[in-house]
Amino acid sequence: MDLEKIKAVILSLPSEKRELFMSELIEELPKADKHIEVQASRRHILDNKMGSCPHCNHTKYVRFGKDKSAQRYKCKLCNRSFTEYTGTWMSGLHKKDKIDSYLSLMLEEKSLDKIKDTLKINKKTAFDWRHKILASFDSKNDDNQDDFTGITESDETFFLRSEKGMEVKRSPLQKTRR
Numbered sequence: 001m002d003l004e005k006i007k008a009v010i011l012s013l014p015s016e017k018r019e020l021f022m023s024e025l026i027e028e029l030p031k032a033d034k035h036i037e038v039q040a041s042r043r044h045i046l047d048n049k050m051g052s053c054p055h056c057n058h059t060k061y062v063r064f065g066k067d068k069s070a071q072r073y074k075c076k077l078c079n080r081s082f083t084e085y086t087g088t089w090m091s092g093l094h095k096k097d098k099i100d101s102y103l104s105l106m107l108e109e110k111s112l113d114k115i116k117d118t119l120k121i122n123k124k125t126a127f128d129w130r131h132k133i134l135a136s137f138d139s140k141n142d143d144n145q146d147d148f149t150g151i152t153e154s155d156e157t158f159f160l161r162s163e164k165g166m167e168v169k170r171s172p173l174q175k176t177r178r
């Protein structure tokens with residue numbers, strides 16, 4: 001669907017529905033962007049000594065070189081090292097540089113095939129990332145990456161919508177497993 005068509009559809013709505021749609025959209029947009037910003041803000045928090053060690057929660061740590069493209073830190077209390085990704089769903093992922101683009105395409109509700117072709121990643125990677133991202137929506141909190149029990153309404157809407165979109169792709173896999 002191109003933008004002109006979307007615009008035409010929105011303009012053809014009765015004004016009451018159009019207002020409802022626009023107000024929902026305005027509410028959803030900043031929340032969708034937020035997920036993409038989470039990782040950048042995590043690095044910013046760690047670099048500005050406002051974070052804590054993901055292993056022991058101690059707040060004193062030092063920069064400790066680089067791990068591939070990630071910044072590494074070392075805790076002054078437990079002496080263990082960690083990166084900006086430790087404890088997040090992105091920990092252990094390769095091709096981290098493609099994740100921002102992946103999230104954008106996912107938020108645009110592109111199909112897995114479209115995403116894998118655009119980013120030149122294989123289908124299993126595309127599938128795995130989707131699972132990890134959706135799972136992280138369930139557990140992510142900007143202030144505390146570990147124990148997040150609540151879920152905001154917008155996350156839930158997006159989660160359910162994405163799950164629905166996945167059903168077709170997921171069922172053949174489940175069948176072959178049995």
Ligand SMILES: [Zn+2]
Pocket residue numbers: 053054055056057058075076077078079080
């Ligand atoms: Zn520590």
